[in-house]
Amino acid sequence: MRELALHILDLVQNSLEAGANRVLLEIIEDSSADTLTIRVADNGRGMDAATRRSVIDPFVTTRTTRRVGLGLPLIDMSTKQCEGYLKIDSTVGQGTTVEAVYRHSHLDRPPLGNLAATVKTLVIANPEIDLTYRHMVDNAVFSLATRELTEILGDMPLTHPDVIVWLDEYIAANEANLYGGVQHENS
Amino acid sequence: MTVNDLVGTLPLTVVAGQDRLAAEVTGGYVSDLLSNVMGFAAPGSVWVTMQGHQNIVAVASLAGLAAVIVAGGAVPEPETAAKAETEGIVLLTTPLSSFELVGQLYRSGVKGQ
Numbered sequence: 001m002r003e004l005a006l007h008i009l010d011l012v013q014n015s016l017e018a019g020a021n022r023v024l025l026e027i028i029e030d031s032s033a034d035t036l037t038i039r040v041a042d043n044g045r046g047m048d049a050a051t052r053r054s055v056i057d058p059f060v061t062t063r064t065t066r067r068v069g070l071g072l073p074l075i076d077m078s079t080k081q082c083e084g085y086l087k088i089d090s091t092v093g094q095g096t097t098v099e100a101v102y103r104h105s106h107l108d109r110p111p112l113g114n115l116a117a118t119v120k121t122l123v124i125a126n127p128e129i130d131l132t133y134r135h136m137v138d139n140a141v142f143s144l145a146t147r148e149l150t151e152i153l154g155d156m157p158l159t160h161p162d163v164i165v166w167l168d169e170y171i172a173a174n175e176a177n178l179y180g181g182v183q184h185e186n187s
Numbered sequence: 188m189t190v191n192d193l194v195g196t197l198p199l200t201v202v203a204g205q206d207r208l209a210a211e212v213t214g215g216y217v218s219d220l221l222s223n224v225m226g227f228a229a230p231g232s233v234w235v236t237m238q239g240h241q242n243i244v245a246v247a248s249l250a251g252l253a254a255v256i257v258a259g260g261a262v263p264e265p266e267t268a269a270k271a272e273t274e275g276i277v278l279l280t281t282p283l284s285s286f287e288l289v290g291q292l293y294r295s296g297v298k299g300q
Contacts, residue, residue, distance in 0.1 A: 002220070058245035059274065070245060074221065077240040 003113025004038065004102075007078070010071040011040040011098055012122055012131075018044025018096065022130040025122070027115070028106060029137045035084070036104045036112075041097040047090040055088065077102050082106035116172040120143065123167065127158040135178060142174040188212050188296055190254045190277055193233070197281070197291055199256065203268045204277030210253045214300040217289050221246050225280060229300040232287050239263040242291065244255070244270040253277065258285040 008025065015023045020042035028037040041184025047055070049121060054060040056076040066169055075098075076086045083103040090096040102109045119133050134143040149167075156163060191208035194201060201208070206260045213231035217257035218224050219238055220266045228234055230251035236243060244267060257263050263271075263278060271278040281288050 009299075058242050059248075059270070070221070070242060073240075073242045073245065077221075077238070077242050080240065 002110055004036075004078075004110050005113030005115055005118040007075050007100065008040075008115075008118055009122070010075070011038070011100075011180050014071060014098075015040060015042035015044055015096070015127065016051040016126065018042060018046035020095065021128070024132045024134070025119075026133075027112070027135045029135075031104065031138055034104045036102045036109065039097065040164060041095065043095040046092040046094050046096055048092055052088055052090045056086065058181045062064070072098075078102075078110060082109040116168070116175050119171055120164070123149070124159050124164055135175065140178045142178055144171065144174075190233070190279075193292070193295065193297070194279065196295060197288070198283060199279045199281050202257075202278040202280055203271035204254070204261060204275065207275060207277050210277065212253045213298060215289065215297040216252075217285055225250055233297060234300070235288055235292070237261045237285060239267055241267040241270045243267065244276050246272075247276045248274050252262050254279055256281055256288065258283060258288050266267065266294055272298075 012023060012025060019184070023033045024041040026037070026039040028039070030037070055072045058070055058073040072086070079086045079100050079102055083106055084101040087099045090098065115135065122131060127146065130147050132143065132145040134141065146158065153163065188211070189208065190212055193199060193212065194208060198236050203273065211231060212233050214229050215230040215235065216224060216232045217235040219236050221238070221242055224234060224246050228250045231253050233254045233256055234252050235256045235258050236248065237257065239257055239261050241264060243255050256279045258281050260282045261280070268278060283291070
């Protein structure tokens with residue numbers, strides 16, 4: 001994948017397909033440790049140990065349309081190319097946490113891509129999911145929770161056109177602020 | 188032309204799929220982006236890449252490729268070779284760079300499509 005944002009969409013999609021209604025998506029950029037971490041924690045149905053070990057095998061898939069699945073295998077590959085790793089913790093009946101870690105400065109690390117558009121898409125495509133997004137760049141933090149948004153909005157749905165326009169600008173502005181408001185590879 | 192013809196004339200080492208070298212080679216493709224290979228490599232092609240992850244076996248299987256050549260002296264991961272063997276994918280390595288190998292393949296009559 002050319003952008004990590006596409007991996008993020010894949011990961012959250014996995015959570016939804018596992019029946020999760022609560023998802024925490026974290027992006028942690030730590031310049032002192034030189035790491036970029038993507039963490040997705042859900043309350044889906046979880047996996048047993050054998051299934052958990054097999055999910056980075058591209059020939060193991062829940063797909064029925066073809067016998068190859070490349071979501072997690074591609075993330076595994078991209079982390080290894082960047083001196084990182086993919087870690088999956090899961091408990092049946094409780095949920096799954098997937099952590100993809102990259103060396104931030106690695107030359108082969110794909111850019112994060114358009115995070116603002118990705119997060120907006122995730123929020124409005126799944127208004128019934130309790131999604132919390134948190135992006136940390138060293139000491140700066142931006143977080144957004146659909147539960148808080150719906151409380152503020154009251155009867156107005158998350159998918160209302162005015163809300164979408166506002167969300168677009170709100171996320172983009174806050175993402176830019178994380179990098180000191182300057183132009184950045186991800187903005 | 189078969190994979191075996193290429194193995195006989197170019198500096199290629201067979202890592203997996205020894206029993207499938209009779210496969211016909213109808214073209215060639217070079218890329219390190221797996222999604223690109225899935226979209227554009229024609230069935231029957233030899234694919235030249237520097238990726239050594241087992242995902243290359245999955246891509247070769249999906250795209251129906253004649254062989255995967257890991258170039259640049261890169262060493263495929265152990266699970267990649269094992270996977271290629273069980274999935275019936277020919278996996279070759281070469282010390283040549285991708286550029287050099289593709290040049291030699293082209294001179295041997297393997298063309299893009």
